[in-house]
Amino acid sequence: MRTKIDLGSSGIIDLTDDVSYAITYAIADIRNPEKRNASYSKTIRIPGSPNNDYKFRFIFEIDIDCNFNPNLKAPCVLVVDDMPQLTGYLQLLKIYRLENKIEYEVVIIGQLGNIFTEWGEKYLSDLDYSDLNHYFLKSVQIATWTANVGTRYVYPMIDLGNGYNGMRYAVEDFYPAIYVKEYIDRMFSLAGYTYSSTIFNSDFFKRLIIPTNKQLGLKLGDITPRIFSASNLFSDTYNYSLTSSAYTTAISTVYNFSQALVNGSGAFNVATNKWTVPISGVYNLVYGGEIARVNTDYATLRIKIILKRGGVYSVLGMSVTHVGTSDVTINPITTMNVNLIMGDVLYLGIEAISVGVASNTLTIAGDENADFRDEVGVYTTTEGMLIDMNYAIPEQIKIKDFFTSIIKMFNLYIEQDKNQSNLLLIDSRNEFYSSGVVVDWSAKLDMMQDLEIFPMGELDAVKYKFTYKEDSDYWNTKYKNAWQKVYAEENYIVTNDFLKAENTTELIFSPSPQVNVYGLDRIIPQIINIDNVGNIERPKDFNIRILYYGGVKTTATAWSYESVIEGNTLLTTYPYCGMVDDVDTPDVMLDFGVPIEVFYDTNVYSNNNLFNKYYKQFIEEITDKDSKIVTGLFALTPLDILKLDFRNEFYINGNLYRLNKIYDYNPIAETLTKCEFIKIKHANSFVKKRVIGTGVDSVFSPDNPLPRPSRPFLPIVTSVISPDNLIHPSVIGAVVTGTGNVIGAGVENPTILGSSGVIIASGVRSPIVIGTNNILVDRSNAVIVYGVDLTASSGIVTNGTYTPTIYNIHNVSSSTALVCNYSRNGSMVVVSGCVRITVTAIASNTQFEISLPITTAMTAISQASGTGTEETGLYSASIQANTALPRVTFRMLPATNGNMVIFFIFQYQIV
Numbered sequence: 034m035r036t037k038i039d040l041g042s043s044g045i046i047d048l049t050d051d052v053s054y055a056i057t058y059a060i061a062d063i064r065n066p067e068k069r070n071a072s073y074s075k076t077i078r079i080p081g082s083p084n085n086d087y088k089f090r091f092i093f094e095i096d097i098d099c100n101f102n103p104n105l106k107a108p109c110v111l112v113v114d115d116m117p118q119l120t121g122y123l124q125l126l127k128i129y130r131l132e133n134k135i136e137y138e139v140v141i142i143g144q145l146g147n148i149f150t151e152w153g154e155k156y157l158s159d160l161d162y163s164d165l166n167h168y169f170l171k172s173v174q175i176a177t178w179t180a181n182v183g184t185r186y187v188y189p190m191i192d193l194g195n196g197y198n199g200m201r202y203a204v205e206d207f208y209p210a211i212y213v214k215e216y217i218d219r220m221f222s223l224a225g226y227t228y229s230s231t232i233f234n235s236d237f238f239k240r241l242i243i244p245t246n247k248q249l250g251l252k253l254g255d256i257t258p259r260i261f262s263a264s265n266l267f268s269d270t271y272n273y274s275l276t277s278s279a280y281t282t283a284i285s286t287v288y289n290f291s292q293a294l295v296n297g298s299g300a301f302n303v304a305t306n307k308w309t310v311p312i313s314g315v316y317n318l319v320y321g322g323e324i325a326r327v328n329t330d331y332a333t334l335r336i337k338i339i340l341k342r343g344g345v346y347s348v349l350g351m352s353v354t355h356v357g358t359s360d361v362t363i364n365p366i367t368t369m370n371v372n373l374i375m376g377d378v379l380y381l382g383i384e385a386i387s388v389g390v391a392s393n394t395l396t397i398a399g400d401e402n403a404d405f406r407d408e409v410g411v412y413t414t415t416e417g418m419l420i421d422m423n424y425a426i427p428e429q430i431k432i433k434d435f436f437t438s439i440i441k442m443f444n445l446y447i448e449q450d451k452n453q454s455n456l457l458l459i460d461s462r463n464e465f466y467s468s469g470v471v472v473d474w475s476a477k478l479d480m481m482q483d484l485e486i487f488p489m490g491e492l493d494a495v496k497y498k499f500t501y502k503e504d505s506d507y508w509n510t511k512y513k514n515a516w517q518k519v520y521a522e523e524n525y526i527v528t529n530d531f532l533k534a535e536n537t538t539e540l541i542f543s544p545s546p547q548v549n550v551y552g553l554d555r556i557i558p559q560i561i562n563i564d565n566v567g568n569i570e571r572p573k574d575f576n577i578r579i580l581y582y583g584g585v586k587t588t589a590t591a592w593s594y595e596s597v598i599e600g601n602t603l604l605t606t607y608p609y610c611g612m613v614d615d616v617d618t619p620d621v622m623l624d625f626g627v628p629i630e631v632f633y634d635t636n637v638y639s640n641n642n643l644f645n646k647y648y649k650q651f652i653e654e655i656t657d658k659d660s661k662i663v664t665g666l667f668a669l670t671p672l673d674i675l676k677l678d679f680r681n682e683f684y685i686n687g688n689l690y691r692l693n694k695i696y697d698y699n700p701i702a703e704t705l706t707k708c709e710f711i712k713i714k715h716a717n718s719f720v721k722k723r724v725i726g727t728g729v730d731s732v733f734s735p736d737n738p739l740p741r742p743s744r745p746f747l748p749i750v751t752s753v754i755s756p757d758n759l760i761h762p763s764v765i766g767a768v769v770t771g772t773g774n775v776i777g778a779g780v781e782n783p784t785i786l787g788s789s790g791v792i793i794a795s796g797v798r799s800p801i802v803i804g805t806n807n808i809l810v811d812r813s814n815a816v817i818v819y820g821v822d823l824t825a826s827s828g829i830v831t832n833g834t835y836t837p838t839i840y841n842i843h844n845v846s847s848s849t850a851l852v853c854n855y856s857r858n859g860s861m862v863v864v865s866g867c868v869r870i871t872v873t874a875i876a877s878n879t880q881f882e883i884s885l886p887i888t889t890a891m892t893a894i895s896q897a898s899g900t901g902t903e904e905t906g907l908y909s910a911s912i913q914a915n916t917a918l919p920r921v922t923f924r925m926l927p928a929t930n931g932n933m934v935i936f937f938i939f940q941y942q943i944v
């Protein structure tokens with residue numbers, strides 16, 4: 034008998050006949066180049082025998098009634114003439130009872146097909162990532178920026194519309210991104226496989242990341258451990274000492290509670306009446322109660338919610354109540370959205386001044402309504418919390434779909450190692466063929482029958498489309514509406530007058546256009562939505578993305594990295610990621626094709642993209658008019674199949690071919706086998722090019738891969754300061770004072786200050802009109818001040834950045850200067866930016882001044898004008914010239930005190 038089925042350590046299966054089978058071997062389907070067909074299977078019947086019964090009983094858990102476990106498998110090799118032909122797994126499908134005989138129906142599943150079988154319908158979120166759990170802290174995030182790439186996760190800078198114009202990012206503005214290789218390693222481990230891959234182990238691939246695409250929040254099970262509620266019984270009575278002259282210290286006497294009605298983590302200690310914060314987060318703290326007085330003196334009572342953190346006490350909320358001889362309801366305390374850190378201690382303090390006798394005792398009895406409790410203030414993940422990485426995984430993404438998109442993205446070829454059944458060899462198409470040798474099959478061709486040769490023109494597609502999946506965030510929608518295609522899409526058109534079909538290779542990932550956010554030099558992905566009044570919204574979720582992590586880069590504009598727990602840090606570096614490895618010197622691109630437009634100023638771009646690097650040579654070969662498909666009959670042996678390697682080139686009667694398919698090979702039948710080849714017409718290898726252009730409306734062409742640049746200066750919100758203006762809902766970033774102004778559809782970042790009757794035409798970008806009435810602005814970047822069109826003048830034109838000096842004049846205790854922008858045209862200078870100040874008192878006249886980028890001595894306050902807005906939009910500041918010193922003066926009446934950021938724009942005249 035020529036056939037054996039070897040189960041490895043379990044031994045050889047008994048067979049009564051040779052296993053006759055026909056298998057098609059294929060490396061790729063030319064007509065659908067995004068599909069791979071490297072799997073195979075064979076269903077056969079095996080006779081019952083003492084040897085087979087014994088083996089199968091233990092392998093497949095067969096009981097006396099012939100029930101078995103269909104989920105079990107055994108590694109096997111199908112051998113013909115002592116030469117392995119099929120390697121994979123054997124699975125039991127059915128057991129047949131034929132009178133006194135038993136037969137087993139089994140299937141042998143080839144390796145690649147089986148890894149997809151192992152994954153089945155499982156999702157990425159079904160894998161366990163708990164070993165990646167970590168605390169949501171600034172120090173943890175920073176540590177990932179320089180950690181080894183390719184493993185675990187990193188915290189890159191992606192702008193999700195945090196509302197601070199790119200100058201401030203809090204810990205909560207950074208989300209983890211798991212490396213693609215980390216996902217792949219876990220997927221292969223789940224299936225019991227390993228891989229050998231040059232591309233997967235390259236530095237480039239190790240830098241690919243999958244950002245978290247949803248807001249991280251608390252699960253139902255996360256709420257209970259955070260909650261407590263303390264109260265008293267009706268019969269409880271407590272005595273508190275009074276003083277006639279002063280309140281006690283900030284620490285106060287501890288308010289007594291007799292029971293904790295809710296104590297999810299046991300963190301409220303009834304003996305000490307104190308709650309130790311079990312989990313960092315944002316909380317609301319609430320107190321309310323009723324006091325029954327039993328002594329006769331009057332008193333003024335203070336009850337405080339006190340926080341003890343690291344030996345330092347602070348009061349979070351306070352109630353002041355005048356109590357007498359009758360029952361009185363205490364004024365409640367509600368303190369909202371307090372950032373608390375694990376280990377903080379909170380309690381109620383009570384203190385009072387007696388109006389009557391000194392050292393009297395205040396007796397509280399029957400305080401059954403007293404209630405001190407907490408609530409979860411914010412249900413999204415907040416600083417200091419433990420990040421459960423199992424909830425940071427993109428949802429509804431099947432493992433097989435994820436891996437298939439990686440295959441499509443890099444045109445990967447996958448085959449099973451001949452010596453190790455669970456090892457897959459993975460290479461890009463070009464690398465795959467570069468490692469082959471030439472094999473002579475001339476003698477195997479049946480010369481009695483002609484070779485069939487027909488042109489590759491039999492392919493049924495005239496257009497090969499390579500694209501990411503469309504998404505609905507602002508920048509993807511903007512690009513799609515402008516150019517009627519998905520960002521970074523590539524379309525390859527075959528010259529053929531008869532074909533109409535389109536072949537589409539689409540990934541599950543969506544593109545992430547990089548943006549010159551807020552006019553800064555940090556060109557990063559910005560994933561945002563814009564509501565119908567122009568406000569930037571942080572998306573709740575978005576389609577899965579794939580990006581390149583480029584490491585830590587420098588920035589000319591410092592940004593504040595802010596932390597409630599670890600303090601604020603001013604940084605001039607940031608963790609870069611994007612679809613380009615480096616926007617200044619681009620070399621590696623995640624585009625399929627060079628985009629028609631990018632949303633930042635650039636005069637350099639590379640065509641070293643996915644299509645050119647991984648698909649171009651292949652597509653040009655199979656679509657060339659001189660390329661041919663050749664089929665013939667060949668006398669193949671088990672030894673040929675054992676040595677079969679699709680990497681090789683096959684020499685047949687003076688020509689070189691690539692093997693595409695072997696149809697219905699049957700080693701037992703000893704018949705000729707049909708083989709399909711591609712007659713090789715080598716396309717030129719792709720040579721990457723980095724083009725340097727003018728940076729002004731450069732349009733892509735095959736020889737000039739330079740997209741059209743644009744500058745999307747997006748402010749935080751559309752802020753129409755004055756009423757009676759007509760603003761189209763699609764307008765972004767408008768700042769308007771005056772009346773009767775009209776701004777058309779699609780206008781971006783218009784500024785109209787102290788003007789009326791101004792009309793901004795649709796589609797105009799970044800116009801500035803100051804002190805000018807009844808004009809039409811129909812071009813982008815126009816600057817019109819007091820009726821003078823500065824952009825039409827021939828004066829001095831310059832621009833740059835500077836860090837102003839801040840002078841704290843009134844009600845400002847401290848201030849911090851940040852890098853600001855300015856542009857000069859003739860005698861007019863426009864300045865924009867932001868400053869950070871600390872306001873002392875609420876609703877008090879507040880004044881500070883800043884220096885000018887170009888010094889001048891102004892003689893009238895009208896020679897400088899502008900407006901400033903507090904970061905949340907609660908109040909604004911006026912800006913005017915200082916006639917004594919080369920500065921401008923900010924005046925405002927703040928509704929809050931403490932730290933705040935003021936964003937501003939003003940213009941002044943050089944005199």
